[in-house]
Amino acid sequence: MTQTVSSTDPPTPSSTRPITRPTVVGAWHDRFEEILTPEALDFLARLDNAAAGRRADLLAARRARAHRIRHGEDLDFLPGTGSIRRDPSWQVAPPAPGLTRRRVEMTGPVTRRMTINALNSGADVWMADFEDATAPAWQTVIDGQLNLLDAIRDRIEFTDDSGREYRVVEASQRPTIVVRPRGWRLCEKHLTIDGRPMSASLVDFGLFFFHNARELIARGAGPYCYLPKLESHLEARLWNDVFVQAQALLGIPQGTIRATVLIETLPAAFEMDEILYELRDHSAGLNAGRWDYLFSRIKTFAQRGPEFVLPERAELTMTIPTMRAYTDLLVATCHRRGAHAIGGMAAFVPSKADPQAAERALTKMRADKDREAADGFDGSWAAHPALVPTCRDAFEAVLQGRPDQRDRQRDRQGDGVAVTATDLIGTPTTTPPWITLTGLRTNVSVSLRYLTAWVSGQGAVAIDSLMEDAATVEISRAQVWQWLHHRVRLAEGLVVTRDLVTELMDHEVELLHAQATDDRDHRHVDEARDVFVETALGEELPAFFTPYAYVRYLVDRPLQPAQRPTAEDLRRSEVVRGHEVRSEP
Incomplete structure (x- = not known):
């Protein structure tokens, strides 16, 4: 169904559903009652x-x-x-x-x-x-x-x-x-x-x-x-x-x-x-x-x-x-x-270690x-x-x-x-742009390092002297998915394949495990790998990594799904009683 675009539509009236106070199903911590x-x-x-x-x-x-x-x-x-x-x-x-x-x-x-x-x-x-x-x-x-x-x-x-x-x-x-x-x-x-x-x-x-x-x-x-x-x-x-x-x-x-x-x-x-x-x-x-x-x-x-x-x-x-x-x-x-x-x-993060x-x-x-x-x-x-x-x-x-x-x-x-639509979108190229093995390796490495921090509860992370947030993973994993999907040939002559990406991923995971200091750190590395595989190496490109990663790893443990969440699981907040969605995905 095509989305309505008229600016003169009357405002949608408020729902007549009974108003129910939200239930707090998360844990209560210090001062939460405030x-x-x-x-x-x-x-x-x-x-x-x-x-x-x-x-x-x-x-x-x-x-x-x-x-x-x-x-x-x-x-x-x-x-x-x-x-x-x-x-x-x-x-x-x-x-x-x-x-x-x-x-x-x-x-x-x-x-x-x-x-x-x-x-x-x-x-x-x-x-x-x-x-x-x-x-x-x-x-x-x-x-x-x-x-x-x-x-x-x-x-x-x-x-x-x-x-x-x-x-x-x-x-x-x-x-x-x-x-x-x-x-x-x-x-x-x-x-x-x-x-x-x-x-x-x-x-x-x-x-x-x-x-x-x-x-x-x-x-x-x-x-x-x-x-x-x-x-x-x-x-x-x-x-x-x-x-x-x-x-x-x-x-x-x-x-x-x-x-x-x-x-x-x-x-x-x-x-x-x-x-x-x-x-x-x-x-x-x-x-x-x-x-x-x-x-x-x-x-x-x-x-x-x-x-x-x-x-x-x-x-x-x-x-x-x-x-x-x-x-x-x-x-x-x-x-x-x-x-x-x-x-x-x-996004630059200054470092006293290297003034130049x-x-x-x-x-x-x-x-x-x-x-x-x-x-x-x-x-x-x-x-x-x-x-x-x-x-x-x-x-x-x-x-x-x-x-x-x-x-x-x-x-x-x-x-x-x-500015025209073509200006905003850009003119498609006849051949893929120059992409290097270093660029592919960087996308894999930065994604896994950031995700390891994210599943441990950190949203802003300094990586290679840049303050990175979720956009880091979104760019990196989307490029990896696209290059893999279209089997892009790198400047060095290699074709981006799942085997190549997996090899780079496994190497980075090994490095992260070597830096881990306890079982919790090791678990976060494995969780990061799972999120990357789910959102960068699947048949479809998920719109965002955050819904899956949040439901899978950040919610309180009693609320985490026993199995890998499906698209329907991730959209449960959209199932509103007494309301029928008017546009199909």
């Missing part, structure tokens, strides 16, 4: 009651669209929403308190130490990440909510195992907190309604909003979010309706919530205007989520033919034509609508940030506090005291910005 209060759970139930059925429809529509593209359907700008794109009159809401200056935004998981380091970083914004930088074990998720609760109320501190104390600087110097909940595709197995796992998106947003919205407003900011992995404006519309409902339930003025959307999927790149339009009263702009965007480009066309194969990851820079088209369109679209355009991640290498990396990063600032971005991301000054200096040099560059208008059909 977050999982009866009132907070009832609030989540109301959000779920209105949104769960539509979420199921939208996820089914994603799968249906992916199936059609796999079989030859082309991506293009939506004909049914052309009037929104052509209408010059509408604008998003002006920047909210605390979001007027966004030169540099720190990102990272919501651990206690990271929370304090981020608040002390000197950044303008801290993106508190429950998504790609967090391995969402139950205790990690609720501890993250507790860390936000304490940080917002000026009572957060931490002492590590070595006795080092962490405390936060004066409140006037702290960045604005913006929370990134998990994406629509993910569930939270430890909270159920009618035996169905809840949407992880609603859990993360709902608990943060319920406990902190009024406190944030009283302190001169507001409940702000980053929205990940959207694939259509209809998914943005659902978020907007959630925001409207949440504000109404707590008696908070409409438009207080502000959300920045990460354009990190190829389908969303064709609906930037529409996404801003759906969220216009709650919009804080768009972000160029570069790594996930590259993954989405690979995944979208992975099965279309060898002509859609991209170069290895090291060659996929922001200066290649398709990425330039993507960022040009994002900046032009945002500024035309009065919205902030936020640049991509600076660190200096070379900082020089390269500065060039990247100089390019973003010159292109019109209003700010950018950094993954480490040491990168904040470099990122800030790059934007200060261009902004020269101005808060942003929203007044820099770039007509998308003029002034050098005329």
Whole structure:
């Protein structure tokens, strides 16, 4: 069934299903009762009651669209929403308190130490990440909510195992907190309604909003979010309706919530205007989520033919034509609508062990940030506090005291910005790009190293001087699958076969076992191998590695399936009582 694209559809009415308080089936840990209060759970139930059925429809529509593209359907700008794109009159809401200056935004998981380091970083914004930088074990998720609760109320501190104390600087110097909940595709197995796992998106947003919205407003900011992995404006519309409902339930003025959307999927790149339009009263702009965007480009066309194969990851820079088209369109679209355009991640992790290498990396990063600032971005991301000054200096040099560059208008059909569908997708090649054995080995190695950390509960991991999150595995394992599927010939003459990939994988697993110090470490290496085999070497390419890895290894042990989970097991959160999904996968 084709997804509806009209922007004039009446809003879907809230479900009339009886509202059932969620059941906590995960373990209770210290202070969990402060977050999982009866009132907070009832609030989540109301959000779920209105949104769960539509979420199921939208996820089914994603799968249906992916199936059609796999079989030859082309991506293009939506004909049914052309009037929104052509209408010059509408604008998003002006920047909210605390979001007027966004030169540099720190990102990272919501651990206690990271929370304090981020608040002390000197950044303008801290993106508190429950998504790609967090391995969402139950205790990690609720501890993250507790860390936000304490940080917002000026009572957060931490002492590590070595006795080092962490405390936060004066409140006037702290960045604005913006929370990134998990994406629509993910569930939270430890909270159920009618035996169905809840949407992880609603859990993360709902608990943060319920406990902190009024406190944030009283302190001169507001409940702000980053929205990940959207694939259509209809998914943005659902978020907007959630925001409207949440504000109404707590008696908070409409438009207080502000959300920045990460354009990190190829389908969303064709609906930037529409996404801003759906969220216009709650919009804080768009972000160029570069790594996930590259993954989405690979995944979208992975099965279309060898002509859609991209170069290895090291060659996929922001200066290649398709990425330039993507960022040009994002900046032009945002500024035309009065919205902030936020640049991509600076992922380098400085090391005192090799000062010369660190200096070379900082020089390269500065060039990247100089390019973003010159292109019109209003700010950018950094993954480490040491990168904040470099990122800030790059934007200060261009902004020269101005808060942003929203007044820099770039007509998308003029002034050098005329982006077409072909520009975004790229022209298929007649022969596969130059791919090396080193590139293949790196994809296998980085995937297994990251996954070993992920199944042990770490979502942000320093690998080869880069701060990697889940996007690392997504790019790497998708490329391995695509190269294997099309039997790509490497520069050295070898053909990518399952035997070759298995040989490389087994070698890396052996190295990881050699570094393991106890039975737990050895188990995590084997679990990482299983996730890689499941998501990179199977007959089909799974849309994401996280649903399988989460259900298989991160949920509390009593909830883990006895057998390998099936697609139906992974979609149990979409089986909503009294609701029939209207789009088939």
